[in-house]
Amino acid sequence: MSGRVEVQGSKNIALHLYAAAMLVDSPLVLVGAPAILDTGVCAQVLTHAGMTVSVDGGQFTVAPHGPLHPEIHGELGRQVRTTCVLASAVLARTGRVWFPYPGGDAFCARLIDRHLAAMEAAGATVSAGEDGIRAACPQGVRPFTVDVATPYGPSLGATVSALLLASRAWGRSRIVHPRVEPEVTETARFLSERGIHIEWGPQELHVMSRRDPIEGGAFLVAGDRIEAATLLMAAAATGGTLTVGGISCAELPDGLVGTLADAGVLLADGHGEVSMRTAGVLRAVETATGPHPGLPTDTAPQLAAMLTQARGTSRITERIYPKRDTHVHGLAAFGAEISSRGQDIHVHGATRLRAADVAAEDIRAVTALLLAALAAEGTSTIRGMYHLRRGYGHLLTNLATLGADITTIPEARP
Numbered sequence: 001m002s003g004r005v006e007v008q009g010s011k012n013i014a015l016h017l018y019a020a021a022m023l024v025d026s027p028l029v030l031v032g033a034p035a036i037l038d039t040g041v042c043a044q045v046l047t048h049a050g051m052t053v054s055v056d057g058g059q060f061t062v063a064p065h066g067p068l069h070p071e072i073h074g075e076l077g078r079q080v081r082t083t084c085v086l087a088s089a090v091l092a093r094t095g096r097v098w099f100p101y102p103g104g105d106a107f108c109a110r111l112i113d114r115h116l117a118a119m120e121a122a123g124a125t126v127s128a129g130e131d132g133i134r135a136a137c138p139q140g141v142r143p144f145t146v147d148v149a150t151p152y153g154p155s156l157g158a159t160v161s162a163l164l165l166a167s168r169a170w171g172r173s174r175i176v177h178p179r180v181e182p183e184v185t186e187t188a189r190f191l192s193e194r195g196i197h198i199e200w201g202p203q204e205l206h207v208m209s210r211r212d213p214i215e216g217g218a219f220l221v222a223g224d225r226i227e228a229a230t231l232l233m234a235a236a237a238t239g240g241t242l243t244v245g246g247i248s249c250a251e252l253p254d255g256l257v258g259t260l261a262d263a264g265v266l267l268a269d270g271h272g273e274v275s276m277r278t279a280g281v282l283r284a285v286e287t288a289t290g291p292h293p294g295l296p297t298d299t300a301p302q303l304a305a306m307l308t309q310a311r312g313t314s315r316i317t318e319r320i321y322p323k324r325d326t327h328v329h330g331l332a333a334f335g336a337e338i339s340s341r342g343q344d345i346h347v348h349g350a351t352r353l354r355a356a357d358v359a360a361e362d363i364r365a366v367t368a369l370l371l372a373a374l375a376a377e378g379t380s381t382i383r384g385m386y387h388l389r390r391g392y393g394h395l396l397t398n399l400a401t402l403g404a405d406i407t408t409i410p411e412a413r414p
């Protein structure tokens with residue numbers, strides 16, 4: 001598959017900005033909002049909380065009017081991962097909130113204790129029930145110190161929750177062991193541009209907020225580095241060449257660029273685009289996911305699919321989640337020599353994949369299976385497109401532009 005395509009705005013950056021949007025006191029437009037199911041769900045969450053929201057042509061427009069309803073809608077909140085971050089914004093604004101347990105991909109336990117610790121540190125009494133969690137601080141949130149480290153490294157989501165709480169805590173707050181991922185730095189840039197003073201130390205983040213209104217204005221959502229990685233790997237797995245617009249090499253994490261280079265996938269920076277070619281047959285790699293700028297955990301399933309076409313035995317070690325391997329049995333159905341043991345996934349190649357009928361359980365697993373189907377001989381059927389639509393707006397159209405022949409069949413939602 002070869003050609004030129006554009007990535008849309010980043011799913012995971014946009015999802016955190018939708019939460020930050022609940023802090024503004026005047027209209028805000030997020031430009032480049034991805035056309036994904038999660039964007040629609042967040043728009044409804046904000047509407048339920050009392051904001052006026054419209055989503056049109058990549059513009060997510062939000063206007064506050066009056067006090068917020070202190071609740072994240074139960075059914076909606078259970079559909080996205082950033083529920084605690086959305087709840088932190090409501091708590092920061094109203095001094096109370098009820099929210100359901102988060103949704104998102106269920107590839108393993110995804111704990112939320114650090115989000116709750118940030119709420120408690122900001123003065124809230126937090127009580128967890130069967131259906132959801134209530135947090136209340138009738139006097140409003142106050143400046144605080146919270147450590148967002150977990151056994152798997154600092155939490156990205158909890159860092160953003162703490163940032164949002166600190167932005168309305170009127171004083172100086174400290175976030176210890178923050179996660180420095182683009183989702184965090186872009187949310188911090190959004191807040192800084194709106195008058196929240198943020199200082200980055202080696203192990204700490206200091207946030208100074210004053211009682212001034214937080215103005216909306218406009219903010220551009222950065223390109224989706226995970227979608228770009230998915231497209232690059234799809235082209236590499238099928239022996240093609242590709243140019244991806246809407247992103248630059250500087251936005252691709254070093255761990256991703258280095259792993260691709262080791263596999264023989266060479267990238268070159270253009271003007272706001274990345275070009276890719278392969279240096280002969282793909283080679284096996286030994287790599288591990290890790291904090292930014294390491295190899296993102298959200299690219300590991302697609303990488304496993306690409307490595308089925310690489311000569312030798314590859315090893316991908318997962319360091320963010322204890323186990324993220326729901327793609328492994330699906331790839332094996334295509335004839336891939338792949339196994340999962342503890343945090344390691346081994347792939348032996350190069351394998352001539354054969355068409356398969358498979359079902360995917362989460363967003364990156366579904367794209368890994370799609371990559372395998374494109375590299376395989378024959379026509380495959382992949383179920384679970386709901387997961388794809390949750391995070392990719394026009395991946396199928398992009399793949400078709402590059403030469404894939406894909407037909408979508410309506411299926412019931414899980």
Ligand SMILES: CC(=O)N[C@H]1[C@@H](OP(=O)(O)OP(=O)(O)OC[C@H]2O[C@@H](n3ccc(=O)[nH]c3=O)[C@H](O)[C@@H]2O)O[C@H](CO)[C@@H](O)[C@@H]1O
Nearest residue numbers: 012109110111112113114115150152155156157158320321
């Ligand atoms: C640091 C990192 O790579 N984060 C990834 C994580 O973000 P997300 O924000 O969803 O997850 P976190 O960074 O919060 O979680 C990372 C790890 O910490 C644990 N944890 C988290 C919060 C908490 O309160 N307690 C706790 O123990 C989680 O179970 C997980 O093992 O998943 C997203 C979707 O795959 C990815 O886009 C992010 O890149």
Ligand SMILES: C=C(OP(=O)(O)O)C(=O)O
Nearest residue numbers: 081104105298363364391
């Ligand atoms: C797991 C992911 O998403 P979520 O956190 O929304 O489930 C992902 O983006 O790879």
